[in-house]
Amino acid sequence: MTRKGQSITLSISERDKQQLIELAKEHGMTWGDEPNISRLVKAIAQRELKIERNHDWSQDRIQALQQAMKALIDSGQTEPATTIAQLLLERSELTLPLRQELEQMIHQPISAWRSQIDQFIRQEQPFQLAYRDAADRLLTFSIRFAQVKFREKRHYLECWCEETEGNHDIPALHHNWTLRLDRISEAAVSRLSGKWKSGLDTIEVEMQLSGGLAFAYQSRPADRSVEWESGIKIVKRQTSSTFWLLREILPYGKDCVIVAPDTVRDRVRSEIAAMFAEYNDFLPE
Numbered sequence: 001m002t003r004k005g006q007s008i009t010l011s012i013s014e015r016d017k018q019q020l021i022e023l024a025k026e027h028g029m030t031w032g033d034e035p036n037i038s039r040l041v042k043a044i045a046q047r048e049l050k051i052e053r054n055h056d057w058s059q060d061r062i063q064a065l066q067q068a069m070k071a072l073i074d075s076g077q078t079e080p081a082t083t084i085a086q087l088l089l090e091r092s093e094l095t096l097p098l099r100q101e102l103e104q105m106i107h108q109p110i111s112a113w114r115s116q117i118d119q120f121i122r123q124e125q126p127f128q129l130a131y132r133d134a135a136d137r138l139l140t141f142s143i144r145f146a147q148v149k150f151r152e153k154r155h156y157l158e159c160w161c162e163e164t165e166g167n168h169d170i171p172a173l174h175h176n177w178t179l180r181l182d183r184i185s186e187a188a189v190s191r192l193s194g195k196w197k198s199g200l201d202t203i204e205v206e207m208q209l210s211g212g213l214a215f216a217y218q219s220r221p222a223d224r225s226v227e228w229e230s231g232i233k234i235v236k237r238q239t240s241s242t243f244w245l246l247r248e249i250l251p252y253g254k255d256c257v258i259v260a261p262d263t264v265r266d267r268v269r270s271e272i273a274a275m276f277a278e279y280n281d282f283l284p285e
Contacts, residue, residue, distance in 0.1 A: 010037075055092045062093060071155065082106060113189045114181075117157070120189075121146050124196035129189045131179055139166075141177065145197040148181070151244065155181050158240070160197050169242055170263045176200045176240050200240040206260040209233040213255040242267055 012020070017037070024035035029043055043049045065084055072081035085102045088094060094102070113129070120127040126144045133139055146159035157179040164174040204224065209217050214233040219226050224236045239245045242264055249256045250271070258265045 057091055057093050059093075062088065062091070062098075066098070067153070071150075113184065116189045117146070117184075118148075120191070121148075126192035126194050126196055127189055128192050129184060132183050134183075139163075141179070142192055144192075144194065145199055151178075152247075157181055157184070158200060160200050170203075170267065172203050172263070173201055173240060173242065178241060178243070202238040202240045203261065203264070205237050205239050205245065205258060205264055207235045207237065207249065208257045208259055209235060209252075209255060210257075211255040213252050246271060 010017075020037045020040060021035045024030065024037055024040040027040065027043070027049060029039040030036055031039060040049075065088055069081045069084040069088075072084070085106055089099065089102050089106075117127070117129070119125075126142070127146075128140060128142050131139045131141060140163070141159065142162040143159045144162070146157055149156055149158050159177055159179065160175050161177050162175070163177075167174045167177065169176065210232055214231075217226075217233060217235070220237065222238050224238060225234075226236075227234050245264070246268060249258070249268075258268050
């Protein structure tokens, strides 16, 4: 006995037919061992397969996934980053430059330097790397402590280096460097002999918080003590970088004042004086 069914005619190009065959193969719609378009159409009609538009993702969603992918790359998680890249490549909304960037990332796996750095950090093994700074100068750093830290939407390698030339921090913190991970893309990483340090160099900074900031402030892991004194909140904190400290406190203006040490207080004063001078240049005569 034969099974009698109804037939339909599809007016499609040979290219579209091949794509339907590929879809049937991809979703397991076969007759015997061969992909079968009829089974694919039947599965769609019976809602076993769901049809969705492939061009309705907003740019905000694409950018969010792109940022997540870069964050995963920076943190050394290359496999989930590649998964996100492949997901994005399935979309039709991508710009050509972004599509090319993602394809390059997938076909040219992330350099081994990142996993090597992570391994050195886990093993507490000193290492050396080459780094290209913002001025496109190639620098070499001998590192005896390092950690990957997320700051302001980006991952950095914070490290204690033997080299101090060109470091603009105060003398007590000259050995501490903050290196952008995306500028180590062509780095040569190699093992160094010697001992691993227990951490970055740090200094204690005392801050006075007033106004609404005093009440809103929540203690940070680096804080040594947080106390109230005559309506002022006194915070003593260990810091390894005046650059990042100033980035944090300057937006609070007069509500956050550095009391000690003098080297950091003078640096804040110089920064404020430079800002005042820049604004003063625009005052009408």
